[in-house]
Amino acid sequence: MVPVEYYLLLSSAIFCIGLFGVLTRRNALYFLMSVELMLNAANINLIAFSFQWGNLTGQTFALFTIALAAAEVAVGIGIILVLYRNFGDIDVMDAATMRW
Amino acid sequence: MSESDESVVALSPGVAAVALFGVLAAVVVGAAGGFPEPNGFPADASIVHNLGYALFDIDLGDIPAEGFLAAFLIIAIALDVALDSAVYLAKRETDGTIISALTTGGSEVVDSDVVGSSDGDAADDADRGGDA
Numbered sequence: 001m002v003p004v005e006y007y008l009l010l011s012s013a014i015f016c017i018g019l020f021g022v023l024t025r026r027n028a029l030y031f032l033m034s035v036e037l038m039l040n041a042a043n044i045n046l047i048a049f050s051f052q053w054g055n056l057t058g059q060t061f062a063l064f065t066i067a068l069a070a071a072e073v074a075v076g077i078g079i080i081l082v083l084y085r086n087f088g089d090i091d092v093m094d095a096a097t098m099r100w
Numbered sequence: 101m102s103e104s105d106e107s108v109v110a111l112s113p114g115v116a117a118v119a120l121f122g123v124l125a126a127v128v129v130g131a132a133g134g135f136p137e138p139n140g141f142p143a144d145a146s147i148v149h150n151l152g153y154a155l156f157d158i159d160l161g162d163i164p165a166e167g168f169l170a171a172f173l174i175i176a177i178a179l180d181v182a183l184d185s186a187v188y189l190a191k192r193e194t195d196g197t198i199i200s201a202l203t204t205g206g207s208e209v210v211d212s213d214v215v216g217s218s219d220g221d222a223a224d225d226a227d228r229g230g231d232a
Contacts, residue, residue: 051138063155071178075182
């Protein structure tokens, strides 16, 4: 059996790749993909510990996370559409009207 | 600010992400060996069946899990809200009027398009459930 530390290392790497994308990319689609990476890193943790303790609660939680990720993408793509209509681009730095 | 300074500023958040991975990796490697052998799941138990039991809060499963019926219903509502908001965001608006996503590209429905309304009297409006 694979020790849980390897899963933790994998999920840390995926989370940090997602964080890197969120912090450095300006394209809203890349933004969404990076957030998905971060959510999936959390899913790996949930499922790894579900296996570690022999309890299905983590796997069920991961299902809910997947559903929430789908909802987030649906709203996110709607926002990207509006961004493109209003600014002619999907650069997140363009939408600065409400920036403090 | 020179071009090289700008590139350094643009890359600094990325360096922060890499640094965070370094910290996380150090913590994980430091905790290596601190966990017991994985319990795993029984070989003859169906994971999918047990997930279904957990989702609907049915007490028939072989693998321990909590009940998630309330969370399941709340997530269902959240997905409905997300679908509605995605449709709302995606549809075009003209002159501030909300155009229904279920019409043919937002074209106006005129009486002659509706079957059985060629004479346009009030009885036909009532027949097709109109509010005229």
